[in-house]
Amino acid sequence: MCYVPVNPITDLTRWLAKSIGLKRIGLLGCGAIGTEIAIAIDSGKIPAKLTHVFDFSKDSSQRLVSKLKNKPVITENAGLLAASPVDLIVEAASQDAVRDNALSILQNRKDLMIMSVGALLDESIFEIVSEGCKDFNKRVFLPSGAIAGLDSIKAVKNELESIVLVTTKNPKALKGAKFFETSKIKPDEIKGSTVIYDGTAEEAVRxxxxxxxxxxLISLAGIGSSKTKVRIVADPKTNKNTHEIQASGKFGMFSIKIENIPSESNPKTSRLAILSAIECLRKICDGEIQIGT
Ligand SMILES: NC(=O)c1ccc[n+]([C@@H]2O[C@H](COP(=O)([O-])OP(=O)(O)OC[C@H]3O[C@@H](n4cnc5c(N)ncnc54)[C@H](O)[C@@H]3O)[C@@H](O)[C@H]2O)c1
Incomplete structure (x- = not known):
């Protein structure tokens, strides 16, 4: 039998070195995605420390903190979150949150992971964020979200001639979208599978x-938001968020279909988007071999 000596001083030193080296994370947005990321950090799945959180709904921040063993500080506003002593801030709030806070986060010398990627299709926001990365030597991460195949889209982008995204959701998951403010279509009145939108990615994210x-994400990885076509189908019979991507060009063609289970706490958000955010942050926080493009 092999006897392995336990040296409490060495073990303590190792533990201290490991925990001192952990990245400190701030969280902007304590909803479906934010909560799952916080739990993944708290349970050790992501090797990091969640030290500060902010949500403009105090209830949401408090509810999230109540679920954690290691309690982060709830900041009073997003500015204080940006200025807090963290290494990286995860935005899981809204396009407005990106518009209002991305620059100040970078100016405060924090890296940033963005979930509300639609905000970056506004050219002025994209420019501010990319200039901010260069000026303050900081990095911005965009997880792959609720789709697969972004690596292939990036690889073929110079040979890509056409790319179409067909998204099918239950009308309940589309409720509240700006589209319905001006459209004659009412989500509660849709009876069968109906194409409710056919246009560009640029307009679709608005x-x-x-x-x-x-x-x-597809636009930023590929040929831009005016050349990326989007069709949105509302289907009252589906309980999935389905994305089909069809791409073709000199390289050949590919078509990818992802049938996502919606998150239990927010039907607009797919389970895969949450898992992809967790994996992206885990990859940033631990120094392992990077797999994939
Ligand atoms: N990249 C992707 O593939 C992908 C997939 C799903 C969702 N998303 C986006 O990620 C974001 C979060 O998704 P979710 O499912 O967690 O949403 P959610 O509605 O469950 O939670 C969002 C939380 O952020 C808070 N919030 C909103 N705007 C804020 C602001 N300006 N300042 C502070 N707090 C704010 C809300 O109060 C809410 O608690 C959304 O913008 C969503 O569209 C991205």
């Missing part, structure tokens, strides 16, 4: 800001 972040 009309469906909380539903079609994947269109923004």
């Amino acid at each position: 009309l469906f800001p909380a539903n079609i972040n994947v269109a923004a």
Whole structure:
């Protein structure tokens, strides 16, 4: 039998070195995605420390903190979150939150992970964020979200001639979108599978800001938001968030279909988007071999 000596001093030193080296994370937005990320950090799945959180709904921040063993500080506003002693801030709030806070986060010398990617299709916001990265030597991460295949889109972008995203959701998951403010279509009155939108990614993220972040990711990885086509289908019979991507060009073609289970706490958000955010942050926080493009 092999006897392994336990040296409490060495073990303590190792533990201290490990925990001192952990990245400190701030969280902007304590809803479906923010909560799951916080739990993944708290349970050790992501090797990091969640030290500060902010949500403009105090109830949401308090509810999230109540679920954690290691309690982060709830800041009074987003500015204080940006200025807090963290290494990286995860935005999981809204396009407005990106517009209002991305620059100040970078100016405060924090890296930033953005979930509300649709905000970056506004050229002025994109420019501010990318200039901010260069000026303050900071990095911005966009997880793959609720789709697969972004690596292939990036690889073929110079040979890509056409790319179409067809998204099918239950009308309940589309409710509240700006699109319905001016359209004759009412989500509660849709009876069968109906194409409710057919246009560009640029316009789709404006009309469906909380539903079609994947269109923004595809545009940024590929040939831009005016050349990326989007079709949105409302189907009262589906309980999935389905994304089909069809791409073709000199390289050949590919088509990818992802049938997502919606998150239990927010039907607009797919389970895969949450898992992808957790994996992206885990990859940033631990120094392992990077797999994939
Ligand atoms: N990249 C992707 O593939 C992908 C997938 C799903 C969702 N999203 C986006 O991620 C974001 C979060 O999604 P979710 O499912 O967690 O949403 P959610 O509605 O469950 O939670 C968002 C939380 O952020 C808070 N919030 C909103 N705006 C804020 C602001 N300006 N300042 C502070 N707090 C604010 C809300 O009070 C809420 O608690 C949304 O913008 C959503 O569209 C992206």
